[in-house]
Amino acid sequence: MKKHGVLNRDIARILASLGHTDQIVIADCGLPIPEDVECIDVSLKQGVPSFVEVLAEILADMEVEGLIAAEEVKEQNPAVHRALTGTNIPIHYLPHEQFKDTTCKAKAVIRTGEVTPYANVILRSGVIF
Amino acid sequence: MKKHGVLNRDIARILASLGHTDQIVIADCGLPIPEDVECIDVSLKQGVPSFVEVLAEILADMEVEGLIAAEEVKEQNPAVHRALTGTNIPIHYLPHEQFKDTTCKAKAVIRTGEVTPYANVILRSGVIF
Amino acid sequence: MKKHGVLNRDIARILASLGHTDQIVIADCGLPIPEDVECIDVSLKQGVPSFVEVLAEILADMEVEGLIAAEEVKEQNPAVHRALTGTNIPIHYLPHEQFKDTTCKAKAVIRTGEVTPYANVILRSGVIF
Amino acid sequence: MKKHGVLNRDIARILASLGHTDQIVIADCGLPIPEDVECIDVSLKQGVPSFVEVLAEILADMEVEGLIAAEEVKEQNPAVHRALTGTNIPIHYLPHEQFKDTTCKAKAVIRTGEVTPYANVILRSGVIF
Amino acid sequence: MKKHGVLNRDIARILASLGHTDQIVIADCGLPIPEDVECIDVSLKQGVPSFVEVLAEILADMEVEGLIAAEEVKEQNPAVHRALTGTNIPIHYLPHEQFKDTTCKAKAVIRTGEVTPYANVILRSGVIF
Amino acid sequence: MKKHGVLNRDIARILASLGHTDQIVIADCGLPIPEDVECIDVSLKQGVPSFVEVLAEILADMEVEGLIAAEEVKEQNPAVHRALTGTNIPIHYLPHEQFKDTTCKAKAVIRTGEVTPYANVILRSGVIF
Amino acid sequence: MKKHGVLNRDIARILASLGHTDQIVIADCGLPIPEDVECIDVSLKQGVPSFVEVLAEILADMEVEGLIAAEEVKEQNPAVHRALTGTNIPIHYLPHEQFKDTTCKAKAVIRTGEVTPYANVILRSGVIF
Amino acid sequence: MKKHGVLNRDIARILASLGHTDQIVIADCGLPIPEDVECIDVSLKQGVPSFVEVLAEILADMEVEGLIAAEEVKEQNPAVHRALTGTNIPIHYLPHEQFKDTTCKAKAVIRTGEVTPYANVILRSGVIF
Amino acid sequence: MKKHGVLNRDIARILASLGHTDQIVIADCGLPIPEDVECIDVSLKQGVPSFVEVLAEILADMEVEGLIAAEEVKEQNPAVHRALTGTNIPIHYLPHEQFKDTTCKAKAVIRTGEVTPYANVILRSGVIF
Amino acid sequence: MKKHGVLNRDIARILASLGHTDQIVIADCGLPIPEDVECIDVSLKQGVPSFVEVLAEILADMEVEGLIAAEEVKEQNPAVHRALTGTNIPIHYLPHEQFKDTTCKAKAVIRTGEVTPYANVILRSGVIF
Structure with a gap:
């Protein structure tokens, strides 16, 4: 088995294929998935795993230089917004x-x-360099 | 979005395709996946989600008449064994x-x-009938 | 077998993959199917199953926030139109x-x-949240 | 649209491809589908469409020289058994x-x-000749 | 084997998949086939089967509301033109x-x-309705 | 367009791919097609084209050193049997x-x-040499 | 084996699929092959087979009504240009x-x-007609 | 373009994928091609290119430790047999x-x-080492 | 980009998919690759990268409980054999x-x-647990 | 095994398929790979193999008439820039x-x-000519 990095085989495969400026999305369970974009579904039940849990797991193994979020998150979801700003990555x-x-x-x-x-x-x- | 049953799209797809006596596996993160069998990887990190959590989520939406487990689980993993016997499904x-x-x-x-x-x-x- | 939600395996698979604002179509047996869109054909014979029967079965397991229908249905098919308006979902x-x-x-x-x-x-x- | 024969596009395609002694199955919603066999799922909900309804629709457009059924149907499902014997096709x-x-x-x-x-x-x- | 409708398995499959306003082409043996369009080749040798034979066979099992033909057919191929107008379908x-x-x-x-x-x-x- | 040999594009493709001792089948419209064998369907309607017509067209463009036929053809289909023996190819x-x-x-x-x-x-x- | 027409199985397949005005290319070994166009590589070594040899083989089995060539061939490759004009097909x-x-x-x-x-x-x- | 080795893109691809003891076949135009084996057809017309020409081209760019040939070649095709023995590779x-x-x-x-x-x-x- | 573990995207993908007892091979450039096994070719030129370099890189990110090697390596390739035994993994x-x-x-x-x-x-x- | 040209099977395959003006890219480990472009990953670890090593290996077996590089390389990566200019190929x-x-x-x-x-x-x- 793989010693280092994220445990999930599909996430590991995607992260290993990323080049500089490539993008991935971490989504709640309701975001519509574009037709030609792969969906890695790690949802188990409503609320599990949480957005913040997955974000932490990804950031632990992915070099990220920038985030894009929806305007509306600031007011409509302060907890998630705090998690995003807490990463100290430009949003x-x-x-x-x-x-x-x-x-x-x-x-x-x-x-x-x-x-x-x-x-x-x-x-x-x-x-990474 | 789908109102009822398991949230995960891949698990929902597989459960909906099952006929009587068809089998699926819930595995720890180390079980080798046979060549021609689909792997739905919901692992996030070591221990998350746990075997017991996933078992509960599946049993909530799958009619199960029998379980098969490894002999060794009785002594080497009493907690998991209790979870299995606790389902009251013949093992x-x-x-x-x-x-x-x-x-x-x-x-x-x-x-x-x-x-x-x-x-x-x-x-x-x-x-189911 | 799957305990909850729609029985049809293909419909269950599609519903489980929907995100907010994604669209599916319930059609009479004559609607032309666009080239790259999957057709789930549950027709058995002319009139069976009826549009209204299928609509009820889908709405039982799909969160729907809006309907789109053809203008012409109002006058040319009052029965179906009543079924649509009867859902109390904005059309x-x-x-x-x-x-x-x-x-x-x-x-x-x-x-x-x-x-x-x-x-x-x-x-x-x-x-669904 | 096609004028004659069964309405369902998938069933029509399969029937048109049959040669003498080829076999198809009409199943209840619980029969396990073998790995490499196509499943045409016309189920809508439990009991709909019924086995007998679908059998009638298929026999209307398929030349059948023989039926195979499970022993157990005789005692455990007399209604279905009557439908089978009623076809006057050797079972x-x-x-x-x-x-x-x-x-x-x-x-x-x-x-x-x-x-x-x-x-x-x-x-x-x-x-057919 | 299938009792009703056109004998050819590929033509039967295509006709069964047609919705209102969908189009198919009956061609002489020289028409170029567009890249992404399926070609069902029933030609056996020059002149066999003839255009008129195939047209009759298709019209026997396909609901057709309109024909499109090349201007030039009127003068350059009166026999075929007569066959088209003889269908009494608007051209x-x-x-x-x-x-x-x-x-x-x-x-x-x-x-x-x-x-x-x-x-x-x-x-x-x-x-068909 | 191709100048020489059989007109049908699929038959031409198959004939061009044959090596010594490779086999193809000319069948009536009822022969069951084995799972992994390509079916080139040139049938138009019952009896058209006939077995004998197609046999002649294939033999015009295929080097054949031997035929295999069903025993039963001798008595049950003398016309077709005569066509086979008439080819002077060992059967x-x-x-x-x-x-x-x-x-x-x-x-x-x-x-x-x-x-x-x-x-x-x-x-x-x-x-051919 | 196939009696008539070009010996190469891939070329025979392509020629048999051509309709009026469809185009194929005969190229030297350096022409870039467009992304979605099939390449039939009959090259063996530099100069073998020659352009003229292949052109002759194709023209023997393909009805051609027109040629397109590069302006530059007239001065930069008189031998090949003579081969093209020698076909008496409009260029x-x-x-x-x-x-x-x-x-x-x-x-x-x-x-x-x-x-x-x-x-x-x-x-x-x-x-061809 | 590639500077070294065989010119044909398909042959180059196959040679580059060979490991020790892997096998390829050089065939006359009549050898039947097994179902799951790729056929690289460089034939242009009967006799061109010859077996000996292609053998020379392949041996120029492929490390070969052994040949397998048909018994019958010794007597029935002395010229080809001489070409094989002339390679000084064990047959x-x-x-x-x-x-x-x-x-x-x-x-x-x-x-x-x-x-x-x-x-x-x-x-x-x-x-090669 | 991925922070941790092996850099090569294909190797990372394979390692992430391994379960307990699954096997991968590190090969010299001459080992024949079985038909249905994926080949990840990181060779650049003869000797580069070396077997030992790649072995070290893989062992840095793969949990390995056992090695299998060819008998002949002991005498015919002492350097590589030392690298294998130096891993202290049972061979x-x-x-x-x-x-x-x-x-x-x-x-x-x-x-x-x-x-x-x-x-x-x-x-x-x-x-890994 | 192949005697001549680059050892890597995937690179050999790509080079053999190139026509005049076709392009390939040699990239550092961070360049984002466009969606529909094949990635041949020969990276082993950070810095190995180096850009210059791979460039040399490719130029040894690929006819190159022109290079395209990023403006920024001149100042931000003099060593790599020297390697590019050292090829004497117009940049x-x-x-x-x-x-x-x-x-x-x-x-x-x-x-x-x-x-x-x-x-x-x-x-x-x-x-190459």
Whole structure:
């Protein structure tokens, strides 16, 4: 078995394929998945695993230089917003509709069990050198 | 979005395709996945989600008439064994090697984050009528 | 076998994959199916199953926040129109030609045995939280 | 649209591909589908469509020279058994387990909503000349 | 074997998949087949089967509300033109080049052995109710 | 367009791929097609094209060193048998059941409209040098 | 084996699929092959087979109504140009860059061993009737 | 373009994938190609390219430690046999039928235009170190 | 980009998919790759990367409980043998022919540039808990 | 095994398929790989193999008439820039963002272990005659 990095085989495969500026999405369980984007569904039940749990697990093994989140998260989901700002990674905000359009360019959407609104983020890969 | 049953899209798809006596596996994160069997990996990190959590979620939405587990679970993993016996579903025990061979006939293996030994079970589908 | 939700394995698979605002179509047996859209054909014979029967079965297991129907249904198919308005879900009306164009964005078309005119509806998924 | 024969596009496709002695299965909603056999799922909900309804629709458009049914249907499902004998097509009976093994050679399994036991039949195609 | 409708398995499959306004093409043996359109080749040798034979066989099992033919057929192939007008189905005429462009939207091209010029027609499906 | 040899694109493709001793089948419209063998269906309606017509067309463009036919053709279909013996190609006879088993090794089955019994033949390719 | 027409199985398959105005390319060994166009590589070594040899073999079995060649061939490759004009088929000349763009519409590129410049031609199929 | 080694893109791809003891076949134009073995057809017309030409081209870029040929080549095709023995690579002889069975294990069959009997050879790859 | 574990995207993907007792192979550049086993080719030129370099990189990120090597390595390649024994992982020796047969069960073969004899090893995955 | 040219099977396959002006990319380990472009990953660990090592290996077996590099390489990576200019192949410089867009037209990206900035180059194939 693999010693280092994220345990999930599909997430590990996607992270290993990322180049600088490539994007992946961590989503609540309701975000629509664009037609040609792979969905890695780690949801178990409503709320499990939470958005914050998955975000932490991904950030532990992915170099991230920027986040994109929906404008609406600031007011409608302060807890998730705090988790995002707490990463100290620059965040760019877009209206939710535009956020959804942007997800089409992602390499994958990781679907969590999160059931609080606008709990979605696009992670733009940084460089490990 | 789907109102009823398990939240995970891949697990829902597999459960909906099961006929009487079809089998699926809930596995710890170390069980080898047979070549032609689909792996639904819901693991997030070591121990998360646990075998018991996933077992509960599956049993909530799957008619199960029988379990198959590894002999060794009785002594080497009492906690997991209690969870299995606690389902009140008849359990058939096989030596672990034979258990692994049996997983080849499964429709899918659901990989959890479980990291305790022999935390694997084959669920044989019952009939909803 | 799966305990909860719609019995049909293909419909269950599609519903489980829907995110907020994703669309599916329930169609009479004559609606043309767009090239790249999956057709789940549950028709048995002319009139069986009826549009209304299938609509009820889908709504029982799908969170729906909006309907799109063809203008013409109001006058040309009052029975089906009553079934649609009876759902108390907001309906947006389009000319039939435009309705057909919109079906290209659907995740699937569920083909019924319905043989009354304009008995088609697009269901836009809501959110379960 | 097609003028003659069964309405369902998948069933029509399968029937049109049958040669003499080829087999298809009409099944209750619980029969396990062999790995490499296509499943045409026309089930809508438990009991709908019934085994007998689908059998009638298929026999209307398929030349059948022989039926295979499970021994157990005689006593455990007299209604379905009457429907089978009522076709006046010679029936060969097998123990259910052997019946299930035989379904592996079928070109397709048509899954109904039937929820009464042993409501399954293998139809062996005859010749139209 | 299938009792009713056209004998050819590929033609039966295509006809069964047609919805209202879907189009198929019956072509002479020289019409270029668009890249992404299925070709069902029933040609045996030059002239066999003829365009008229195949047209009759298709019309026997397909609901057709409209025909599209090349302008040039009127003068350059009176026999075929008579066969088309003899169907009493409204015919829309296009210059041959435009006719060829239109075939890209067809579900399939049925290639005959016909070797007389402009012996091609697009059949637009009607509705069986 | 191709100047020489059989007109049908699928038959031409198969013939061009044959090596010495490779086999193809010309079948009546009722012969069951083995699972992994390509079916080229040139049938138009019952009896059209006939077995004899297609046999002639294939022999015009295929080097054949041997035929295999069903024993039963001698008595049950003298016309077809005369067509076979008339080719002056050595014929090996097998019981029909064994004949059917042999078709599994064929590169393709060419399905005609023939509706007379046992009108099937396996053609073993010769060498053009 | 196939009696008539070109010996190469891939070329025979492509020629048999051509309709009127369809195009194929005969190329020297350096022409870039467009992404979605099939390459039939009959090259053996530099110069073998030559462009002229392959052109002769194709013209023996393909009805051709028009050629397209690169302007530059006239001066930069007189021998090949003589071979083209010697076919007595009307030739349309394009600048090499535009010639390359046109090859995207071809059904296939037949790659020879030719190593003299601009030794490429697009063959537009005629009609055999 | 590639500077070194065989010009043909398919042959280069196959040679680059060979490991020690892997086998490829050089065949006359009549050898039957096993179902699951890739055929690289470089034949242009009967006799072109010859078996000997292709053998030379392959041996120029492939490390070969052993040949397998049909017994019959010794007497029935002395010219080809001389070409084989002239390679100074050890030759193992098999009856032609057994030779054909052995070709099933080959990575590819390279089909030449050769039209003299038993002009086939299996090349077993050596090691470049 | 991925922070932890092996850099190569294909190797990372394979390692992440391994369960207990699954096997992968590190091979010299001459080992024949079994038909249905994925080959990850990281060779650059003869000797680069070396077997030992790749072995070290894999062992840094893969839990390994056992090695299988060819008997012959002991005498014919002491340097590589020292590298294997230096891992302090139990080694099971097989005759080279049997070693090669065993590679058919591997999830992947990682091909290095190694050009010294018998520089191959099968790594059997251990468990990370 | 193949005697001549690059050892890596995937690189050999890609080089053998290149025509004049086709492009491939040699990249550092962080370059994002366009969606539809094949990635040949020969990276082993950070810095191994280096960009310069791989460049040399490719140029040894690929005819190259032009290079495209990122403007920024001149100042930000003098060592790599020297390696590029040292090839004496004309270099065209683009801003890095535009360079990345250009890689979409490449036949493949060869990913090295390079971890110095802007160590990427597009190689435009020349002609071997």
